[in-house]
Amino acid sequence: MASREPKLAVELRNLTKRYRKVQALKRISLQVQEGELFAYLGPNGSGKTTTIRILVGLTKATSGDAFLNGYHVERDSIHAKRQCGYVPQSLNLDHELTVEQNLDIHGRLFNMSRRKRKNRIAYLLHYIGLADRARSPVKELSGGMRRRVMIARALLHEPRILFLDEPTVGLDPAIRRKIWALIKRIQMDGTTIFLTTHYIEEAEFLADRVAFLSQGELITIGQPQDLMDSLGKWALDTVENEQMKTFYFRSQEEARQHASVHPGPFSIRRVNLEDVFISLTGRKVA
Amino acid sequence: MRGWSAVFYREILILKTKIFRQLASMSVMPLLYIVAFGYGLGNEMTVNGVPYLAFLIPGLAAMSSMIQGFNIASEINITRFYWRVFEEFQVAPIRSIAYVTGEVLFGVTRAAMGVGIITGLAWLFGIRLSYNFFFWLAMVMNAFLFASLAVSLAMLVRSHADQALLVNFVITPMGFLGGTFFPVEKMPHWVQILLEYLPITHAAKAMRAAALGNQPDPESYVVLGIMGVMFFVLAVICVSQAKD
Numbered sequence: 001m002a003s004r005e006p007k008l009a010v011e012l013r014n015l016t017k018r019y020r021k022v023q024a025l026k027r028i029s030l031q032v033q034e035g036e037l038f039a040y041l042g043p044n045g046s047g048k049t050t051t052i053r054i055l056v057g058l059t060k061a062t063s064g065d066a067f068l069n070g071y072h073v074e075r076d077s078i079h080a081k082r083q084c085g086y087v088p089q090s091l092n093l094d095h096e097l098t099v100e101q102n103l104d105i106h107g108r109l110f111n112m113s114r115r116k117r118k119n120r121i122a123y124l125l126h127y128i129g130l131a132d133r134a135r136s137p138v139k140e141l142s143g144g145m146r147r148r149v150m151i152a153r154a155l156l157h158e159p160r161i162l163f164l165d166e167p168t169v170g171l172d173p174a175i176r177r178k179i180w181a182l183i184k185r186i187q188m189d190g191t192t193i194f195l196t197t198h199y200i201e202e203a204e205f206l207a208d209r210v211a212f213l214s215q216g217e218l219i220t221i222g223q224p225q226d227l228m229d230s231l232g233k234w235a236l237d238t239v240e241n242e243q244m245k246t247f248y249f250r251s252q253e254e255a256r257q258h259a260s261v262h263p264g265p266f267s268i269r270r271v272n273l274e275d276v277f278i279s280l281t282g283r284k285v286a
Numbered sequence: 287m288r289g290w291s292a293v294f295y296r297e298i299l300i301l302k303t304k305i306f307r308q309l310a311s312m313s314v315m316p317l318l319y320i321v322a323f324g325y326g327l328g329n330e331m332t333v334n335g336v337p338y339l340a341f342l343i344p345g346l347a348a349m350s351s352m353i354q355g356f357n358i359a360s361e362i363n364i365t366r367f368y369w370r371v372f373e374e375f376q377v378a379p380i381r382s383i384a385y386v387t388g389e390v391l392f393g394v395t396r397a398a399m400g401v402g403i404i405t406g407l408a409w410l411f412g413i414r415l416s417y418n419f420f421f422w423l424a425m426v427m428n429a430f431l432f433a434s435l436a437v438s439l440a441m442l443v444r445s446h447a448d449q450a451l452l453v454n455f456v457i458t459p460m461g462f463l464g465g466t467f468f469p470v471e472k473m474p475h476w477v478q479i480l481l482e483y484l485p486i487t488h489a490a491k492a493m494r495a496a497a498l499g500n501q502p503d504p505e506s507y508v509v510l511g512i513m514g515v516m517f518f519v520l521a522v523i524c525v526s527q528a529k530d
Contacts, residue, residue, distance in 0.1 A: 019530075056377045059530040081379040092370035094296070096303045105299075108292030109378035 007034040008070070009161050009192035010055065015064035017050050017216075024050045026216045027064065032194055032209075034160070037187045039203040040196040041273065042213035043283065048196035049089065051213075052163050055194070056086040068161055082110070085154030089165040091146050095139040099130060099149050102138060103156055110157035117156075124152040128182065144175035151182060155191075162186060164195040168202060180205060200274045210273065214281045227276045235275055238266045246275065289380030293388025297361070298395070309403065312354065316346050316404045320411060323467060333469055336498060343408045343415060344494035345466035347401045348428060352486050354400035355393040355429035356457055359436035362389065363449050366440065372528075382525040386437050386518065393433025394426055401425050421496035427510040428489035434517035441524035465490040485513050 010032035017025040025047045032038045040048045053059035057077050066073045071080040093102050107117035125131045128148040168176040187193050203210050204224050212219040232248035234255040249255040259266045331338040366372040375385050443449050464486030481487045488506035495502040
């Protein structure tokens with residue numbers, strides 16, 4: 001029996017964006033498979049948000065092409081927009097209106113019937129754990145609750161791809177973990193997720209694959225574990241002449257042996273994605 | 287055109303949350319003008335044989351429809367730069383014309399509320415005029431035109447401060463010069479020619495003629511119609527271009 005060919009949910013071909021003198025994106029090409037949770041990792045100003053804004057139709061690319069489920073985001077924008085939901089970095093809800101009203105307006109914009117809007121709103125408010133706040137004005141909700149409402153709004157029209165731009169920025173660690181659990185659940189329900197983050201642990205915990213972006217350039221793409229394994233399993237941080245240096249080893253034992261002959265303070269820990277980013281770019285992610 | 291009703295519905299919901307403030311604010315300006323200019327200056331005054339208050343009310347209605355129609359620019363600005371809700375419309379699968387239609391219809395609704403308040407105040411002050419079909423037609427066309435202009439300019443400005451400048455340099459002078467408080471025919475000939483290019487002059491003329499029971503000049507409606515279509519098309523173009 002022939003296996004089912006995985007479909008492309010997101011495809012970028014030589015995507016370039018220039019703002020006057022600043023080259024925000026430099027010929028980015030990548031593909032995200034249907035059902036994947038793909039993380040776009042890089043420091044502030046690396047081009048993560050610009051990529052997402054082009055994909056959802058908020059920014060025009062200078063050159064290159066972007067597709068959502070095969071629809072070109074500019075030439076076939078209405079169809080492309082139907083494929084995706086978008087949760088921007090900044091909170092963009094109507095604060096005077098209730099949670100239910102914010103969601104209802106979104107449903108109307110996507111031409112959903114009254115019955116479907118009602119059912120989906122009830123389902124999603126339960127899904128995000130805010131069923132009891134449906135009639136609360138958004139201004140009365142906490143930051144974490146507002147973020148969950150934005151996620152529910154983006155899911156209302158049942159998009160096949162969800163774009164999350166720094167979904168947990170500014171949230172405390174406990175709320176952040178709640179959002180992570182929600183994101184994982186959305187993926188398990190069959191939605192492709194494309195998220196940007198500069199939190200290393202977020203990408204490590206959530207992503208099936210990560211792409212590193214630095215100064216508008218795509219540095220590398222791969223599975224988090226494979227990328228980390230390419231350096232080693234263990235990292236030894238040392239301080240030499242007031243400079244921090246990190247060495248990588250296959251085993252903890254090797255790291256300990258190296259540390260024993262090394263003068264000065266040191267620490268041994270597991271390799272993380274930040275190490276991969278630094279080894280490739282010489283810069284930190286956050 | 288799908289989606290225009292969602293844009294309009296959102297604006298109505300937001301208006302409902304502050305309806306009493308809005309109605310009070312819409313009432314203050316005409317009330318002051320009626321008292322100050324109507325009673326203070328013109329209780330005994332007539333213009334072309336018409337009592338000054340009866341002359342003033344249609345002019346105020348024209349000015350109010352312009353201001354209330356144009357005021358949606360501030361709301362769009364706040365939505366765009368402060369709350370960032372405008373992005374919600376940009377990522378929705380709706381065309382620019384649907385967005386513009388929703389906003390412009392809301393501008394017309396606001397204008398109708400403002401003019402309704404003026405006609406109510408006029409009635410309270412004992413001024414009886416004829417608010418017939420041609421009066422309301424000119425009001426709707428004027429509000430449509432200025433609401434369309436408001437959407438265009440809201441897409442072009444980059445801050446709230448720019449928005450305030452536009453009101454100071456465009457809307458306020460038009461309100462005072464376009465035949466609201468005095469007959470344009472009293473101005474020097476060259477000024478009259480300039481004022482003929484202002485849509486508010488035509489709105490005031492048509493609304494005044496209708497309210498006083500005279501036949502409005504069809505040319506005024508043609509001018510308002512042509513300019514309305516031009517500004518509406520401009521608004522659609524500006525919204526389509528409002529991307530980084």
